[in-house]
Amino acid sequence: MVYPLKDKVALITGASSGIGLATARALAAQGAQLALTARLDTEYSKLVEEFSGRASIVAADLCEDGMVEKVVDDHLRTFGRIDVLVASAGMFHQGYVPDDDPEIWDRLIGLNVNSVFRTIRRVLPSMVAQQAGDIVALSSVSGHTAIHHEPVYSASKHAIQAFIHGLRRQVGQQNIRVGAVAPGIVLTKLTGYTDEEQIAEKVRLGEGVRAEDVADAITFMLSRPRHVTIRDMVLLPSNQPI
Template sequence: MSGRFDGKVAVITGGASGIGLATVEALLAEGATVVAVDRDRAALEAMGARLGPACVAQVTDLLDPESCDAMVPEILEKTGRIDILHCNAGSYIGGDLSETSPAAIDRMLNLNVNAVMKNVHAVIPHMSARGSGDILVTCSVAGNSAIPWEPVYSASKWAITCFVQTTRRQLLKHGIRVGQVSPGPVISALLADWPEENLRKAKENGALIEPAEVADAVLYMLSRPRNVTIRDMIVLPSNFDI
C-alpha cells in the first residue's frame, strides 16, 4: 500500500461488481475510505464483511428518482465529505435496434445518462464549496466510435462523452477535475447481452480485459498532480479490432 489516497473519501456507483468492485478494492488498498453504491444490499454487506470498515455501504437504486436524489445527502451524513465521485453504474443493450424494447431503451438511458447527470449535479455544491474534487465517469470506447452492433449503447456513451467534456470546462474554475475512462470490452455481467458469436470470438481472440485493468487506469487518472487532467483514457484489449 502506497497510501496515495490516505484521507480521501471516494464514492463509486455500481460498486458491488465488475469495474466498480475492482476500483473499490484498488482505492481501499491505497488508503481511501470508499463508499460502494449499489442496489444489491446483500452484495454490499458481503463486501463490507470482506473488505473492512473503510468500505462503506450505500444502498441506492439509481433508477428510482427518490433513491437517486437521496444518494449524495445520505453519503455526506455518513462520511462528511466526498473527494472523488466515480459514476460507474451502467447497463448494456446490444443487437439490432428493431429487436430492442422501448422499456429497455428507457432503462438503459436512465441509468447510463440521466443518473450520471443527476449524481454529478448533486455533488457539485459540496465540491465547489471545498474548492476541490474529482469526478470520473465510466464511459466506453463506444463513446468514441459508432459500434454497429450496439446503437443504443453507443448513443448513450456518446451522450456521456459530450456531458463529461462540457462539464469539465464548467467545473475547472471551481477546482473540480472531470474526466472519463473509456474501456473496450471488459469481462463483466454487462457482456451477457452481447451477440453470442461476438462474445465467443472476443474470448477466443483475447480481445477482452479484466475489471482490475480498468481500475488501474482510474487510479492513474486520479493520482495526477492537480494541474493535470486526463480528460479521457481509452483502455483497449490489444487484440480488440475497432
C-alpha cells in the first residue's frame, strides 16, 4: 500500500532547475498540486512556461529578509494549506579554506541552512493545525561524511542532518513526517554538468546520478504508508568512492 499524493499541495523550493524541477515534474505526474518557488533568473521563465496553468509559481530569493515568510504565506493564501514541503533550494561550493571567500560562505549558509530552517518553521503551524504533513529536505552524502574539498558545503549539510533528526522527534506526534534525501554526485548545472552526452557517459560509468533519480527517491519517501517515515535516504552513484 502506498500513500497517494494526488491533490496534495506540494511546496517545492529551488524549482526552476535540477532536483527541484525534476521533483516538480515527478509530483505533478502523481497528481499533486504544485506550489513552486524559484529565483528570478534565466531558468525562471522556462519554469513558468512549462507549468503555466498547472502550478502557483512565486519568484523569490530566499536569502532576502522576509522573503521566506512571504513565499510561504502567498502559497497558503492560494491553496489554504501545504501538505508537502520539499526544501531543495541550495548552492554548491568547493574551496580551500585559507584562500576561500567568506562572502560565498555567508551566501551558502544563508541559502543551504537558514532558508531551509525558516521555510520549515513557516509551514509547520499549518501542518500542526491539520495534524498531517510531510517535509523532505535536500541534504547530501557530505552531510554524512565530510568531504575535504568542500568543507563549508559539507558543514551546511551536516547542519541539515542535525536539524531534521531533532525536528522529526518534535513533530512526529502530530502526524508530520520529516526526512532528508542525501545524494552523492548529481549531474546538474549546479555541479557543473550541462552537456547531455557527458552526463549520459557519467551515468553509464556509475559516476553520477541524474536529478530525476533523486526525484524518484523523494517520491518514494513521500508515498510510503503514513506509519512509515524514511528519516534518511542516501542515494549514491554505484562507483562513487565514499
